[in-house]
Amino acid sequence: MNNINKIQTCTLGELMIYQIALSIEDGILAFHGFGSPLVQLALHLAKRNHAPNLVLVAGATYGINPSPAFLTPTTNDFAMNRDAECHLTIEELFDLAASGRLGRMFLSGLQIDRWGNMNVTRLGNDERISLKLPGGGGGCNLSADAGHVTIWTAAHRTHADEHGRRRYRLANHCDFITSVGHRTAEGLPRAGMPYRGAGPDCIVTDLGIFGFDQEGHVQLHALYPDTSVELIAESTEFDLPVAANLSTAALPEPEMVEFIRRLDPLKIHERELSPADRGRFFQLSGA
């Protein structure tokens, strides 16, 4: 308790973790994949707080409801899987998704377009790959199958190079569509596809919180205490509609912050953030 009383601020990472956690419904089965410490922490935070009946499936190990010893930088580690209640196999997790029983999945991309399509496969084109990315794991399948998708990225903010050019994370175009949002690679609306899931309904970035309008287009929903519509628009390649009830994102409670810090003593989740963003702090309201 003493520790918690001392917590008067949260970091950007902690805010993002909390916001990702808020997208997670109680009583669903959700899977955090690998290479996603912000999401891993968000799932554990959600389960501890508003979603005690969450069926939490750990990425890479497919353990259910583990109590990680501490967050490790690589996901398929016994530390992440400690005391799992039971286990799935790789095929079972994907079957659950394909049969409509994966309530929510978390996906990211080096390019995210206005429909929530994403690219984690490559930059360049069929003839010439300018940057080979690691690939999407099961994101392609799960973007179609999961009930809902939370998108997150900690690299929304762009900086102009010496020629004033920016490489946008929220971009007009994906060089390769690894996972589908509300329009397919061919531009077809998602509703016409035989997918199980409803697609992305939330994007949590280093700059704000976004949703999707009825057309399936990204829409700004909430700012952070240190961001603005203009700042966000500057780092977004496409025109960004703003929700009528634009708000400022809620911050986590001190005990949530304490929980995150306890679960991630090595601060693995900060590796998702830019060095500059690691210095962003927000005053907690209760403090």
Next chain:
Amino acid sequence: MNNINKIQTCTLGELMIYQIALSIEDGILAFHGFGSPLVQLALHLAKRNHAPNLVLVAGATYGINPSPAFLTPTTNDFAMNRDAECHLTIEELFDLAASGRLGRMFLSGLQIDRWGNMNVTRLGNDERISLKLPGGGGGCNLSADAGHVTIWTAAHRTHADEHGRRRYRLANHCDFITSVGHRTAEGLPRAGMPYRGAGPDCIVTDLGIFGFDQEGHVQLHALYPDTSVELIAESTEFDLPVAANLSTAALPEPEMVEFIRRLDPLKIHERELSPADRGRFFQLSGA
């Protein structure tokens, strides 16, 4: 050894077990299904003798290479599965068959036609079932998928009723085709079907040993010491070609007989035989 020296005869059941065992190749995976004590004993006999590298899958339990405590009248029993080396699941066994890795299967029927099609589903027709049989388990699937099929029946012999009518086991027609032989229900040759397996190549009955000719028609291969071509023809509804090299079936060695008796102290396998057939004995050559 003393026991073995005393064995001077074998029973019909033991002869059939030995003959079924002779159809089993070494180094294959074979499955004995349930409700088939003659086959269960044959597989264990084969593995102990000429087929030490047989992968013996026990019916109902899907245990591999068990050492049964004793044969039980119902197959899904720990006694049958004792000390199994490892286990399959139901789906794995059938997958192995469907992918061409089940070398041999053993099937029977209340009606067996000249092409090796069999009926264990019902007598009667679509409108009226005159006799509901237990059903075929996985025989339908395995008759298409298994590399080879050994057919067995202990009820080949027919007896005329007071009107001189016989109900043939080896019959002109199956009321229902549960498992396929060398012609489908529609009369198509097996070669035209996308099956994995080559179909039945051997029938062991209470009267003799049969194979199939190039057309896929049942053919008499070997008599028993107490049967004749005429006797067999009388109990077979269809015309029965006789192989050029018709022989008398080989009898088991005394140690094989002793092995069978040790493995089946309750004489469960005799339940497959008619009361009269339980009294048939054959003098062993070595005796």
Next chain:
Amino acid sequence: MYTQNDKRCSLTELVAHIQNGDCLAIGGGLSWREPMAALRELIRQNIKDLKLVGSAHGIDVDLLCGAGSVAVSAESYVGFEQDFGMALNYRRACETGAVKVEDNCCYSLVQQLRAAIQGLPFMPIRSVQGTNFLKLHPEFKTMTCPFTGEQLVLVPALKPDVALIHAHYADEHGNLHIEGPPVADILFAKASKKVIATVEALIPHDELAKKGVTIPYFYVTAICETPYGAHPTSCYPRYAYDREHTASYYQAAKHGLDSFNQNYLTPFVHDCKDHDAYLLAIGGKARLTILEQWDQSMEKWMQLYE
């Protein structure tokens, strides 16, 4: 997704998850680990018009047929093997037309369950074509494979309304542990809309986790601790198959439906208000002890089959 913390309920409540007309998948196989106590309760609750799906079954399906609970059988085998032979109540019900015969095959069933588990409309299969099963299953379709040009059969997804399982152990959360052959229980659990289970014993989660979770809790709707819940089928290593009781069952069935009603259903189902009463009726502790002592010697084990 069944996520409540405590899934325990009474046998009456457990079985009430089954509705008239449901498609019911019964776990276990032949004389092994059939959920017999729950089936007897189902008969007492007068649940009717069931469609049964499964692979190799015996007394479980025969009992329901004898009690008039079944409208359709899509099992692949119902019988008593070399033990007693044909399933007499089942046979009668099929021959009179009281039960509609939609026999299936083991692998077709597996593929149909897999389609449900994978959220697919169908699964392909090579076998079945060339047999008469296609007449019993007009819902099966065929296609020409676009890769090989072969003809394949497409079997549609099968999603039972309820899977009814008897397992060795559960924790309160509903994680199940089965020892020995799971038969089709895991497939049933994953494919079905609801999973209800009787278990020999409820144990703390830590203990269960050490034994291994066969079926994760979130598939499981409700559980009921029901020791000897598989009797007269076996639940090794706890107890062996009660062949003697099964023989008396078979004798009762052999002499017709009236005999079966009078000599089996009445004394062992209807007149037993609950599972404890049934256990007394079949011989109580004395009889159960004999079944539990199968592993004391080979002779004791063999005696159970004589």
Next chain:
Amino acid sequence: MYTQNDKRCSLTELVAHIQNGDCLAIGGGLSWREPMAALRELIRQNIKDLKLVGSAHGIDVDLLCGAGSVAVSAESYVGFEQDFGMALNYRRACETGAVKVEDNCCYSLVQQLRAAIQGLPFMPIRSVQGTNFLKLHPEFKTMTCPFTGEQLVLVPALKPDVALIHAHYADEHGNLHIEGPPVADILFAKASKKVIATVEALIPHDELAKKGVTIPYFYVTAICETPYGAHPTSCYPRYAYDREHTASYYQAAKHGLDSFNQNYLTPFVHDCKDHDAYLLAIGGKARLTILEQWDQSMEKWMQLYE
């Protein structure tokens, strides 16, 4: 069907089962239970032109790309997660065109392996359509479902030439036991033409049976006892991931292929005549003991990641 009684062989003989141009499925996942000793031997044997299939991989695939052993990558992820980020040798090889990119997705891979396991030409899947994976996989087809009218993708059977697995235990007959997540190893073992395995230890069958057989012997072609065969990836509970060694690997790769050759491949692969020599090169008993003592205290465990 591999049924010989004694499947033991040397690491050299084991790896010789892999031919130039083979489709190779590597077991394990990310930093967990990769068959690294066998992969180093594969490089020493100069086996080339491999097509790699798998789900989530890291140093295993990256090492083979750095050594020039790979022609095609059909993995679904190759990287070092938040640990080090991109897989640099892999990335270079893909960008120069040395390795042809045929990225796949986890479930598509699962369904392709299942088709092989089930002897089917293909498996259906709902997802993938609407993405650009169909461009990378012109062999995928689509069909209109005859049951629902939906469009489905048909992914063809994938039957790797060789599955290469590192397991905890084997018996001489080739039964394998894996502790912890099997990842796709069981699927690979069932789908592949050959299965070769390194294991931490050979143990008698009775002991193995008590632990549980993860992969039955008849799938397994050959085995080689290779303690620490997963190093620098983990093989819990025996030893943790060697992050320090992996960091030096990463540094070597970061400065280009020459640097990687000189600072990693030469000292840790080519100059090590065998696995024992490698274990000495990475620090011998002293280093291995540290990795084995991960469970002595939370502090010791955490230190491995600092």
